[in-house]
Amino acid sequence: MMNKCLLCQESILTKSDVLDILGIRTTQPAVCAQCLTQFETIGERICFGCGRLSHDDTLCQDCQRWQSNGKQLLEHRALYRYNATMKDYMQRYKFSGDYALREVFRSVLLQHLKNYSDYIKVPIPISDQTWLTRGFNQVTGLLEGCQYQELLSVRAHQKAHQSQLNRQKRMTRKQPFELIDGTINLQGKSILLIDDIYTTGNTMYYAADLLYSVGAQAVRSVSLAR
Amino acid sequence: MIIQPESLYGRLVTWPKVVAQPVKNCEILPTFKGNTCQRCGCRNLERLPRQQFYCRQCLALGRVSSLDHFLTLPEPNHFNQKHMLTWTGTLTPQQNEVSQVLVQKLKQQQNHLVWAVTGAGKTEMLFPLLHTALNAHLRIGIVSPRVDVIVELAPRLEQAFSKSDMVVLHGQQPLPYRYTQLVLATTHQLLRFYRAFDLLIIDEVDSFPFAGDRMLAYAVEQASKIDRTQIYLTATPTPQLQRQVKRKKLSVSYLPLRFHQHLLPQITVRYVGDWRKKKRQPTVPPTLHQQLSRYYQSGQRFLLFVPKIKDLAPLLDIIRQHWPDMLGESVYAGDPKRQEKVQMMRDKRIQYLITTTILERGVTLPGIDVLILGADDPIFSENALVQIAGRVGRSHERPSGLVCAYVTYKTQALRLAQRQIKKMNQLGNVLRQNNDE
Incomplete structure (x- = not known):
């Protein structure tokens, strides 16, 4: 069987097996092995609070600060490190707007989400303006084929993109989200927030605040990159 | 914004x-x-x-x-600058003849093909045409499918029209777009233009990825004005272009002689056995080995073409091991130091380059010889071989040289390439005799 790698356009050669002969193969690799190895997974040793690479088992400074600010830790888990290759991928997927590239990580992410089967999956939303220019939510793109609920929306006054702000500005930003349905009750429910990149954690904690305020019991989070 | x-x-x-x-x-x-x-x-x-x-x-x-x-916005041709041709060279009688035809075609707004052998001096032939068009306030695009061709062309044009403003556009260009009368660009960049050019010149019109690419053919049409002139330049026209010429749909000028009036070097064929040991690691067959020793002794500079990127490193290793004080490098399309290594070859700091077909056209390295190992590989098409042979004999000082193909068997492409060179040389010979009379 032959198809082309979404990232480098090289042909991917896979051995034919009985599924191909019967014509019932449902999954084709979207990227070649060469490209896939350029992405680094985070590994086993991580900060329990935010999922970043860690050399000991204590909480990282950022998470200690979240905790001392009275936050319930998100126990965030990320799949990959935000290295040059991942940066390049995000550039092409989000900012060049190549929606087809969602396929690169879709199945990996879906596999990972199986660990959270009891959770309601809530993607981080994008603004209306982004819907009219980019035309897709990069998070829900990755979630195709998985049950999720869009509970959040971006409040109207939000103008600047997260990625255009520096760390200081991000940290002092006000609550960027609101609940789509103001009357929703999440009493006793577990929620899993999903985003493409976790940088400061600010976005995730704002979203978590909102969900806790309507009764959520536990909020955890997952992102593609960290 | x-x-x-x-x-x-x-x-x-x-x-x-x-x-x-x-x-x-x-x-x-x-x-x-x-x-x-x-x-x-x-x-x-x-x-x-x-x-x-x-x-x-x-x-x-x-x-x-x-x-x-x-x-x-519609192209308004807001150009008031006076242009001067600051080039001081002279054209040969044949070059001059072609350049006059081009000026005619511009006035008649007709398309035209210039079929000129490699090293005929196509760029210089364009100067009178460009000069006329610039002073007629026409917008001009000079494009090529190959970025190397554009990069090499740019300084020559800047020199020839040193008072005129131009932009150079290609994928690796960090400078932003600017409105200028003269635009140098890769054919891909034409997608960003709409009815802009009164005169569009396409250099190396037969080369990858342009030939047979519908997107780029569309781009050329979109970027040209409705009333315009398109000039195609090549040493090796595609069968499609040749067919158009045959059916009188496209006028053509032939230029079978090189600027120094010498003929093209013919491709010599040497038979070698299976030079890829067990189909894997490349080796240096004995005939090539002899040739390389001769170069080692004489110091003659050369290009060694190979079919595949993976042949480069092992061959470079073997040659370096055998002749450690003969300096050389290897290049391929994705090589980050590609421009640098070609420049080293140009500056005569190294004696040889081992290369894939990327150096088949657009590069002028005066006085070199060319060896093609595995010239029977399908990647060496008829046109690729003619272009490769055309790298040789591009200076007054050394107007000829050796083009040698090392093959296990002779392919149709090789046969056709030899025939094409022979035919051009016959035409050239007639021309030379006419000149003498």
Whole structure:
């Protein structure tokens, strides 16, 4: 069987097996092995609070600060490190707007989400303006084929993109989200927030605040990159 | 974002429908008609949520989606500058003849093919045409499918028209677009133009990826004005172009003699056995070994062409081991030091380069010889071989040289390449005899 790698356009050669002969193969690799190895997974040793690479088992400074600010830790888990290759991928997927590239990580992410089967999956939303220019939510793109609920929306006054702000500005930003349905009750429910990149954690904690305020019991989070 | 009206002249600028237009009274064109992208003419659509879609074919130049439209302004030819030809050389009688035909074609707004052997001095032949067009306030595009060709052409044009303003556009160009009368660009960049050029010159029109690429053919049409002249330059026209010439749909000028009036070197064939040991590691067959020792003794500079990237490193190792004080490098398309190594060869700091077909055209390295190991590989097409042979004998001082193909068996492409060279040389011979009389 032959198809082309979404990232480098090289042909991917896979051995034919009985599924191909019967014509019932449902999954084709979207990227070649060469490209896939350029992405680094985070590994086993991580900060329990935010999922970043860690050399000991204590909480990282950022998470200690979240905790001392009275936050319930998100126990965030990320799949990959935000290295040059991942940066390049995000550039092409989000900012060049190549929606087809969602396929690169879709199945990996879906596999990972199986660990959270009891959770309601809530993607981080994008603004209306982004819907009219980019035309897709990069998070829900990755979630195709998985049950999720869009509970959040971006409040109207939000103008600047997260990625255009520096760390200081991000940290002092006000609550960027609101609940789509103001009357929703999440009493006793577990929620899993999903985003493409976790940088400061600010976005995730704002979203978590909102969900806790309507009764959520536990909020955890997952992102593609960290 | 601030946009000057100038930057919309003859351009297609993608603009989100929801954002107000930056320039009053600009024309708005749809991005799609049916399923066809109006920038590249392809139907390689990819869906977006909410019934929207985008074109994946021309994505590298920025996304065109159903959420956008194009902004453009008609090309006004706002050029008042006086242009001077600051080139001091002279054309040979044959070059002069062709250049006069080109000026004629410009006046008649007709397309024309210049079929000139490698090293005929095509660029110099364009100067009178460019000079006429510049002073007639026409907008001119000079494009090539190959970025190397554009990069090498740019300084020569800047020298020939040192008072004229021009931009050079290609994928690796960090400088932004500017409105100028003269535009040098890769053919891909034409996708961003719309009815801009009165005169469009396409150099190396037969080369990859242009030949047979419908998107780029569409780009050429879109970027040209309705009333315009297109000039195609090549040493090795594609069968399609040759057919158009045969059917009298396209006029043609032949230039079978090189600028120094010498004939093209013919390809010599040497038979070697299976030079890839057990089909894997390449080796240096004995005949090639002898040739290399001769070069080692004489110091003669040469290019060694090989079929595959993976042949480069092992061969370089073998040659370096055998002749450690003969300096050389290897290059391929994706080599980060590609420009640097070619420059080293140009500066005579190294004696040889082992290369894939990327150096088949557009590079002028005076006084070299060319060896082609595995010339029977399908990658060496008829035209590729003629182009490779054309690297040899490009200076007055050394107007000829050796072109040697090492093959296990002789392919049809090799036979046709030899025939093409022979035919051009016959034409050239007639011309030389006429000159003598």
